[in-house]
Amino acid sequence: MAGLERCDLKLSGGEVIDGTGAARMRADVAIVDDRIAAIGDLSSVRAGREIDVTGRIVAPGFVDVHTHDDRALLSKPTMDMKVSQGVTSVVVGNCGISLAPLVMDRRPPPPLDLLGTEEWWKYGTFDAFLTAIDEAPASVNAAFLVGHSTLRVGAMDDVYRAARSDEIKTMRGRLEESLDAGASGLSTGLFYAPSEQAPTEEVIEIARALKTHGGRYVTHMRNEGADVVKSLEETFLIGREAGVPVIVSHHKVHGKDNFGRSKETLALFDRYRKSQKIGLDVYPYHASSTVLKADSIAFSNRVMVTWSVPHPEHKGRDLKDVAEEWGVDVYAAAERLQPAGAIYFSMDEDDVQRILSYPQAMFGSDGLPHDEFPHPRLWGTFPRILGHYSRDLGLFPLEEAVRRMTSLSAEEFGLKDRGEVAEGKFADLCVFDARDIIDSATFEDPMTPAAGIDTVIVNGRIVWAEGRCTGERSGRALRQGRA
Incomplete structure (x- = not known):
């Protein structure tokens, strides 16, 4: 946005990967309301809030x-x-x-x-x-x-x-x-x-x-x-x-x-x-995951129970171990667990x-x-x-x-107007450390937040920062054909 003097939020010093596949570039990103207002050297632009993202990637x-x-x-x-x-x-x-x-x-x-x-x-x-x-x-x-x-x-x-x-x-x-x-x-x-x-x-x-x-x-x-x-x-x-x-x-x-x-x-x-x-x-x-089904058990090397209405105590356990404990085969155990869900290693x-x-x-x-x-x-x-x-x-x-x-x-x-870091697009952004980003959730401990995600912005509002949710609920229902 030519002549921009002030913005609501500015991400300064990062490397922008714009989402198109183009090479990354060093640039600041300015946000006004829910849109990206400018990208480039924005050192002269005043901001209601400025975040130093030096050494980080700014991506859609x-x-x-x-x-x-x-x-x-x-x-x-x-x-x-x-x-x-x-x-x-x-x-x-x-x-x-x-x-x-x-x-x-x-x-x-x-x-x-x-x-x-x-x-x-x-x-x-x-x-x-x-x-x-x-x-x-x-x-x-x-x-x-x-x-x-x-x-x-x-x-x-x-x-x-x-x-x-x-x-x-x-x-x-x-x-x-x-x-x-x-x-x-x-x-x-x-x-x-x-x-x-x-x-x-x-x-x-x-x-x-x-x-x-x-x-x-x-x-x-x-x-x-x-x-x-x-x-x-x-x-x-x-x-x-x-x-x-x-x-x-x-x-x-x-x-x-x-x-x-x-x-x-x-x-x-x-x-x-x-x-x-x-x-x-x-x-x-x-590995895949869905409801517990006999035909999915048949082609899997290993099956883990993710939930069971009658037997919630078996969540996270191998179906084979549950079956052995009950003295039945895995199909009979699956029937006894229903309704239930599972992870299939196949x-x-x-x-x-x-x-x-x-x-x-x-x-x-x-x-x-x-x-x-x-x-x-x-x-x-x-x-x-x-x-x-x-x-x-x-x-x-x-x-x-x-x-x-x-x-x-x-x-x-x-x-519409999402998926790219570009002027005029909605300010949906992720700031991350390319050196450290990695998943932390495992099959044994599946609900651990990932490492390396610094800041997440939805429609111009920060929803994730410093390893936690901010409480902002700035998401929208995206209706077909409408912004």
């Missing part, structure tokens, strides 16, 4: 494109697990599970119960949910997907079958209403029981509503193991038939028999990306690194904020990428790592 705030934070925005509004790792925006409603539009008077079926029991399912319209977010803002911004499983539970008397034409019409109508309210797309969890009986044609017919709203189709595919290629083909077909962009969630190949197949799947991405818009996200761990590190290195792969935590003993990705994803994979292993330069957790993500999800 990170965008966590794959979360299950729908309820956390309301129940944990300081969002410690996100701002502590530099995240300033989240995308919620993934894997076919969104908190709206659905009202429940009983515990929802798995995996919807990952978001909470029936008292949280009280938003009959998406507009009502977004209004609740507006009225009680969190410390991070949020963009919203509509869950296919949520739509099915709300429209069908039995979700364990294909939907009838009238039910598809109802689901599509509710999706359209949600998109009108500001939702940015449709997510599916075809891997899960409430949606696994949905034929491809059902998903296509519902997804057709996305095109006129500029929405995207985001999916936890039917299969990430032996049939991973078949599932990718189905995903790309849905995008083509609906005429919309596709994003493959937490791309992986799991099960020992499939180790190394990321070479095959990434080649398929390259092939189809020539003719349609396709994206993907990935988390930096060789991936090969070489595949994880190959997918992380793919230039179009965004980053998402897939963290489960309501698990009693969560996967460490909830607290550690972004510092792990920047510290372990970028700095220590050298998989990609720091500038590239930042690009794929900021501007690429903002572009793919239509987050």
Whole structure:
């Protein structure tokens, strides 16, 4: 901003990584209200508050494109697990599970119960949910997907079958209403029981509503193991038939028999990306986490219990140890623990690194904020990428790592004026020490804040400083097509 004389907040002496992939540069950053007002030598600009960030990186705030934070925005509004790792925006409603539009008077079926029991399912319209977010803002911004499983539970008397034409019409109508309210797309969890009986044609017919709203189709595919290629083909077909962009969630190949197949799947991405818009996200761990399921146990080398309603005392324990203690096999133990969640060690590190290195792969935590003993990705994803994979292993330069957790993500999800350090953009910023940044959360101690994150700013307000939340709740509901 030419001729700027005064700003509200100035970050002085840092190195700016702007999020585009460009080389870092020494520059000050001035903020006025909720926007970046100037970048450069701003020594003559007076500031209401000035922070010396010499020796630090000033980057766009990170965008966590794959979360299950729908309820956390309301129940944990300081969002410690996100701002502590530099995240300033989240995308919620993934894997076919969104908190709206659905009202429940009983515990929802798995995996919807990952978001909470029936008292949280009280938003009959998406507009009502977004209004609740507006009225009680969190410390991070949020963009919203509509869950296919949520739509099915709300429209069908039995979700364990294909939907009838009238039910598809109802689901599509509710999706359209949600998109009108500001939702940015449709997510599916075809891997899960409430949606696994949905034929491809059902998903296509519902997804057709996305095109006129500029929405995207985001999916936890039917299969990430032996049939991973078949599932990718189905995903790309849905995008083509609906005429919309596709994003493959937490791309992986799991099960020992499939180790190394990321070479095959990434080649398929390259092939189809020539003719349609396709994206993907990935988390930096060789273990996954979701509800406790027999088919997931079958292909895992190790299973850890993250929560159990009837047996909460077993959270954090290996399922094998619980089964031995009870004198039963792991499947019987899993049945006795239900409803429950788990961590599954079922991936090969070489595949994880190959997918992380793919230039179009965004980053998402897939963290489960309501698990009693969560996967460490909830607290550690972004510092792990920047510290372990970028700095220590050298998989990609720091500038590239930042690009794929900021501007690429903002572009793919239509987050207007976010994801870059540039004049006129929203002041969502993360200040970190490139030498020290690293994840601290482990599978044994999963809720430890990361090291190396100095200051996190959301819409011009400081939400994290000196190792703690400030109490500022300056996040916003990011409605599709609106700033």
